[in-house]
Amino acid sequence: MTTERDEVKLIGTWAGGLVMRVMIALNLKQVGYKLLQETPGQKSKLLLQSNPVYKKIPVLIHNGKSICESMIIVEYIDETWTSSGWQILPSDPHDRAIARFWTAYIDDKLPGLFPMLMGIIPGNTVTAAERFTACLQPLEEAFEKISKGKSFFNGNEIGYLDIALGSHIGWIKAVEKMANVKIMTKEKTPRLVMWAERFCVHTVKEIMPKIEKLIEYTELIKLSLITATPRN
Amino acid sequence: MVPNSEVRLFGMWASPAVWRVEWALKMKGIEFEYIEEDVSDKSSSLLMYNPINKQVPVLVHNGKPIVESLVILEYIDETWNDKPILPVDSYERAKARFWATFVDVKCREAARKSFFGEGEERENGIENLEIQLKALDEELEGKKFFAGNSIGYTDLVVGWMAFWLGVAEEAGDFKAVNSSKFPFFTAWIENFLQDPLIKNNLPPRDKTVEFFRLFRQAGSCAKANVK
Secondary structure: OOOOOOOEEEEEOOOOHHHHHHHHHHHHOOOOOEEEEOOOOOOOHHHHHHOOOOOOOOEEEEOOEEEEOHHHHHHHHHHHOOOOOOOOOOOOHHHHHHHHHHHHHHHHHOHHHHHHHHOOOOOOHHHHHHHHHHHHHHHHHHHHHHHOOOOEOOEOOOOHHHHHHHOOHHHHHHHHHHHOOOOOOOOOOHHHHHHHHHHHHOHHHHOOOOHHHHHHHHHHHHHHHHHOOOOO | OOOOOOEEEEEOOOOHHHHHHHHHHHHOOOOOEEEEOOOOOOOHHHHHHOOOOOOOOEEEEOOEEEEOHHHHHHHHHHHOOOOOOOOOOHHHHHHHHHHHHHHHHHHHHHHHHHHHOOHHHHHHHHHHHHHHHHHHHHHHOOOOEOOEOOOOHHHHHHOHHHHHHHHHHHHHOOOOOOOOOOHHHHHHHHHHHHOHHHHOOOOOHHHHHHHHHHHHHHHHHHOOOOO
8 A cells, every 4th residue: 555655765776787677667656766875885784674684785665664676676566556557567467477487587597697798707708798698589589479569578568577678788788888799689689679779768768877887887896896805 | 266277287296396386276276187297308298388498397277388486376376366375465475575586596505505515515505594594484483384374375485495405404414404593494394294285295205305315416426507
């Protein structure tokens, strides 16, 4: 249930792909919130209190209650704020299962591919990029069927699976530039390239961080890793 | 009730992910056909229904496949929506889903290291498992089940730790579950395994321990990357 005095806070950073998922969902539902920025390399007391198990962003705090894990938060937002008319998950249980399956796939396969491309861990970035493209291939092939020939995975409007993958677009473009590689291309992933273009011009475009800022942010992360004091 | 419903479940007798789907189907009183898969020689049906992961469980409802056990549980709850498995309140649902990913990602990884690992890797696995068990133990304080007085979604998803973790401990010769360190969790194991739904719906223990012993040997020999 939501009230006039709803208090919504989001612990995260403007650069976080997973945090972006939550920001998109809140924006789609027209829910006002306060972003509590975390400093790279440090974890605030509030974060540690709100997410003692993982100690990670994003965390949504709704009227004092903490909800963790980005796509769980997105689903919570979908179920809690229902008056805007915007539905993030589709209605049909089978369509919902498809969206959940592919989201689990994205969250299993993609995150681990970024650090090498960002230069945070050593490795062959060309191979890493090829691996990334290969991971996107099944989504590329499934796009027509899932979207039912429409513009987004969710149909005419962006939804759960669009948010899950779309939150990575900024970082994909950033690492393509940083590592001088290609991941999403017209040759290998034409449908995803066009879907990404549509996603980026959607109303959520204000939330999408600029590539140059993400590249700067990566340098900050690398610096904080070098200068971090050893943990107890 | 869903009329004219054809439900089939592709599974493997020792798999906890398959059993949690069976528990959910039985909780809802849904009739289904069970098809045992030989995972060393997967059927063309399984590969057709789950081409990405090629794994059980796969639920096929009126010809449409649903894969990944947590996705299947949500699908079952949404499609047959009497006797809900997930909580009604959206905050409680978020908490239930949180615990599901916690046990399926974190605890499973720690259990895998404890079971297959050696030396430092094994020690690290057991240490992590104990931290995770503490979190689960705290969550259970004052409750019979994660869901309250009767079994719900979180109990079904944590359920593998009530039976298969003990099996892994025996087959892998390690110990993580400790009744004095984790009293609420240990009591929950007892309550869960004694519940009529679960008691009569578990694989035979000795056979499962033996299966896991062989599985561990094969894992050590091949240094396989198993799930």
